[in-house]
Amino acid sequence: MNLLYAFAIAAIAGCGVYMILSRHVVRIILGVSVLSIAVNLVIFYAGRIVSQVPPVIPGGENALAAEAANPLPQALILTAIVIGFALTAYVAALALQIQRSIGTLDNAELDVAERLGTPFDEDRA
Amino acid sequence: MLTDNMVLWPVLVPIATAALAAVFWDRPKAQRAVSLTGTVATFAASLALLYAVLSDGAQTAYFGGWSAPFGIVFAADRLGAAMAAITGLMAFATILYGLADVRKREERAGFHPLFHGMIAGVMGAFLTGDIFNLYVWFEIMLITAMGLLAIGRTRAQLDGVLKYAVLNLFSTLLFLMAVALLYGVTGTLNMADLAVVMPTLEPSITLTVSAMLFLCGFGIKAGYFPLFFWLPASYHTASVTVSAIFAGLLTKVGVYACFRVFTLIFSMDDPGLRMIVAWMAAGTMLFGVFGAAVQWDVRRILAFHIVSQIGYMLMGLALATPAALAGGIFYIVHHIVVKANLFLIAGAIHRASGTFDLRKSGGLMKRTPWLAVLFLIPALSLGGIPPMSGFWAKFMVIDASLEDGAWWLAGTALFVGILTLYSMSKIWTEAFWKDPVLPRTTARSIPAPMIAAITLLAAITVTIGIYAEPFVAFSQQAGAELVDPSAYVRAVLGENPQVRP
Numbered sequence: 258m259n260l261l262y263a264f265a266i267a268a269i270a271g272c273g274v275y276m277i278l279s280r281h282v283v284r285i286i287l288g289v290s291v292l293s294i295a296v297n298l299v300i301f302y303a304g305r306i307v308s309q310v311p312p313v314i315p316g317g318e319n320a321l322a323a324e325a326a327n328p329l330p331q332a333l334i335l336t337a338i339v340i341g342f343a344l345t346a347y348v349a350a351l352a353l354q355i356q357r358s359i360g361t362l363d364n365a366e367l368d369v370a371e372r373l374g375t376p377f378d379e380d381r382a
Numbered sequence: 383m384l385t386d387n388m389v390l391w392p393v394l395v396p397i398a399t400a401a402l403a404a405v406f407w408d409r410p411k412a413q414r415a416v417s418l419t420g421t422v423a424t425f426a427a428s429l430a431l432l433y434a435v436l437s438d439g440a441q442t443a444y445f446g447g448w449s450a451p452f453g454i455v456f457a458a459d460r461l462g463a464a465m466a467a468i469t470g471l472m473a474f475a476t477i478l479y480g481l482a483d484v485r486k487r488e489e490r491a492g493f494h495p496l497f498h499g500m501i502a503g504v505m506g507a508f509l510t511g512d513i514f515n516l517y518v519w520f521e522i523m524l525i526t527a528m529g530l531l532a533i534g535r536t537r538a539q540l541d542g543v544l545k546y547a548v549l550n551l552f553s554t555l556l557f558l559m560a561v562a563l564l565y566g567v568t569g570t571l572n573m574a575d576l577a578v579v580m581p582t583l584e585p586s587i588t589l590t591v592s593a594m595l596f597l598c599g600f601g602i603k604a605g606y607f608p609l610f611f612w613l614p615a616s617y618h619t620a621s622v623t624v625s626a627i628f629a630g631l632l633t634k635v636g637v638y639a640c641f642r643v644f645t646l647i648f649s650m651d652d653p654g655l656r657m658i659v660a661w662m663a664a665g666t667m668l669f670g671v672f673g674a675a676v677q678w679d680v681r682r683i684l685a686f687h688i689v690s691q692i693g694y695m696l697m698g699l700a701l702a703t704p705a706a707l708a709g710g711i712f713y714i715v716h717h718i719v720v721k722a723n724l725f726l727i728a729g730a731i732h733r734a735s736g737t738f739d740l741r742k743s744g745g746l747m748k749r750t751p752w753l754a755v756l757f758l759i760p761a762l763s764l765g766g767i768p769p770m771s772g773f774w775a776k777f778m779v780i781d782a783s784l785e786d787g788a789w790w791l792a793g794t795a796l797f798v799g800i801l802t803l804y805s806m807s808k809i810w811t812e813a814f815w816k817d818p819v820l821p822r823t824t825a826r827s828i829p830a831p832m833i834a835a836i837t838l839l840a841a842i843t844v845t846i847g848i849y850a851e852p853f854v855a856f857s858q859q860a861g862a863e864l865v866d867p868s869a870y871v872r873a874v875l876g877e878n879p880q881v882r883p
Binding site (some may be wrong): 277282285289293300302305330333337340343354355359368371372 | 514517518521524525528529532535537538539540541542543544545547548551552555558559561562563565566615616618619679682738
């Protein structure tokens with residue numbers, strides 16, 4: 258079970274990195290999202306998957322039962338997912354604006370910033 | 383009540399200011415007033431925190447009444463409080479400069495709320511005592527910074543933000559993965575608790591991978607060699623006010639996080655880690671300065687210089703002796719002031735000569751001689767000429783490396799210092815000394831708020847340089863605290879920190 262889980266995380270992370278290495282901006286953004294899913298699964302896995310007993314404190318007690326599942330990774334992942342959503346939305350909007358004002362989403366052609374004051378551009382001197 | 387949670391105010395004040403500035407969205411004048419008052423209040427709050435840390439030792443605040451290590455905790459030792467104070471100062475100086483520099487359309491697009499949101503993120507990163515919470519502050523900083531970078535919506539800015547966004551997202555993912563692995567091994571996220579637990583653990587592959595991921599994640603943030611390429615590709619596209627605060631603060635948050643994680647949680651005693659960090663430091667210094675040497679745009683020269691100077695701070699961490707860490711801390715504080723000031727002056731040069739391109743500018747010596755003097759102060763400080771602050775910063779780091787026998791690191795640092803002076807003299811000769819290339823029909827004067835901000839920062843540089851002793855003593859104490867974090871741990875966890883099963 259653990260091995261299967263580890264392989265699944267590795268496969269997802271591999272897909273994410275492969276897509277980040279692409280030249281197309283939309284694929285890069287998707288790649289970052291996929292990689293962030295893999296990272297979330299690593300957090301989940303780091304909290305140890307041992308029990309399916311819900312982490313609820315029964316009345317009259319003031320601590321979790323020993324066999325309860327670990328609630329902390331879920332809280333962490335929830336935070337990470339929300340933040341990840343916000344950032345992905347921002348970058349997607351950015352890609353849309355780039356397509357509109359520069360007219361391309363091919364990373365090899367996006368060099369507007371580099372051309373400002375470049376030492377290798379003699380025409381501008 | 384007010385003084386109990388001193389450590390919270392430097393974060394709460396900018397958040398409140400951001401909210402208030404957002405309320406006045408349609409009224410730029412009111413926004414400006416709120417913004418300036420807010421930075422003054424932020425600076426005052428951070429100074430109060432610094433004073434409290436100096437008089438009573440490390441300050442802590444526990445959220446929701448949960449004692450550490452169960453809840454999120456804020457903690458400030460000397461390093462954290464000093465970083466908060468310098469952040470407050472820089473926020474004030476850049477907003478003062480921004481009164482004249484920020485355009486109307488940028489204000490309408492939400493410059494002030496974003497700016498204060500970013501300051502809150504930076505402050506939170508400096509003051510939090512929880513490693514997952516550090517990730518959250520990093521993201522707050524990142525999203526507001528992306529907003530500020532793209533605020534002018536020019537084509538170059540959109541391109542710059544894309545590179546900034548993708549690489550910084552990647553770096554925070556590496557950081558988050560490192561946190562996950564660390565949590566898997568130790569079962570805790572509180573940094574002081576981690577400092578107690580880590581020495582009891584056997585070295586393992588997971589911990590090594592986690593340490594390397596931390597180094598790479600923070601390395602991209604801070605702009606270490608070989609991970610810095612996004613920085614000179616994006617920083618120069620932003621407006622001058624934004625570039626200045628970015629250049630001063632954002633990379634330093636990465637450096638600060640490295641100092642924290644690699645003294646408190648991981649130890650630099652490991653010879654392998656030490657060697658990697660030392661080589662990264664040397665590479666950062668060299669490649670940053672080589673990149674700067676060939677550029678013609680003032681802002682790009684300065685952007686490459688951020689990278690090169692980060693190497694000196696990393697050198698302090700690589701040696702990890704108390705003296706070297708003290709030098710690193712002094713260097714961080716000095717560099718925040720000097721680098722932001724240089725960007726502000728680049729904006730003033732742009733005002734006076736009409737271009738950022740050095741090949742086209744010139745003649746400023748005749749037109750604005752006092753600007754030349756104001757440029758000379760941070761430029762000489764960056765190169766490490768006495769009596770400026772940069773001399774003491776370089777002296778402390780290089781002296782510590784010679785003491786430690788790392789002569790090759792000291793040699794690299796000295797060599798890079800000479801090259802730094804070379805590219806500063808390039809700006810000097812091209813922009814100030816040579817005759818103007820293009821005739822300018824209308825000479826534009828530089829507005830008073832700009833001059834006030836530049837003069838303020840230059841005065842601080844000279845003060846640190848001449849009255850270096852209290853600053854050196856302070857950073858030596860802060861360095862000693864980093865080497866022996868037991869006081870920090872006691873402040874967070876109480877008198878008898880125990881290893882839980």
